[in-house]
Amino acid sequence: MEEQKNTPEHNKPEKKLSRTTLTFYIVGLFSVAIALILISYIAQARADRQVDTLTDQLTEQQTVAQGATQKVEELQIQYDQLTKVVEELRILIGTDEAQTDIVGAVTQMEEEREVYASLAHINAQLLAGNNSDAKAEYDTLVSQYGEERLLGNAQEDSFDSDINILFTAAKEQIEAVEPQYGSTETEE
Numbered sequence: 001m002e003e004q005k006n007t008p009e010h011n012k013p014e015k016k017l018s019r020t021t022l023t024f025y026i027v028g029l030f031s032v033a034i035a036l037i038l039i040s041y042i043a044q045a046r047a048d049r050q051v052d053t054l055t056d057q058l059t060e061q062q063t064v065a066q067g068a069t070q071k072v073e074e075l076q077i078q079y080d081q082l083t084k085v086v087e088e089l090r091i092l093i094g095t096d097e098a099q100t101d102i103v104g105a106v107t108q109m110e111e112e113r114e115v116y117a118s119l120a121h122i123n124a125q126l127l128a129g130n131n132s133d134a135k136a137e138y139d140t141l142v143s144q145y146g147e148e149r150l151l152g153n154a155q156e157d158s159f160d161s162d163i164n165i166l167f168t169a170a171k172e173q174i175e176a177v178e179p180q181y182g183s184t185e186t187e188e
Helices: 002-093 102-128 131-145 147-151 161-187
Strands: none
Touching (some): 102 161, 147 161
């Protein structure tokens, strides 16, 4: 009987050990579960921050893109307006050159205006009898624009036929007056 008593007593400590081990395992599992929950929470919080940061960046980029799109639209409107003005200038100028080179056409018009003014001044001087002033104005005109261009014989940038006719007439008058002017100088 002693053996039987020894046997159950001997089995009792094993049961306690089993309960202790089981309790330790259960506490360990809960600890691991709590640790996993904390790690999951921290990872989720970090992911939420990154999502917020990326959302802010996306919003900022969308704002910049909208601003750029608006600027492009404004520039397109300005371009359209300038194109319209250029077309109106081409129509207003009305020369073949204006179809390709507006600045050149405007420059040509300004030069023509200056030549008309000079030719009018030369004729006024000749009519007033100021032959020396007329000759000086004529020489200035020829040196500034070139005789070939004023006569319409230049290959590029020749003036129109009206200027050619007026210049030819002024040239003939200056040449006709020049011998008289030369003889007046020698008499003095």
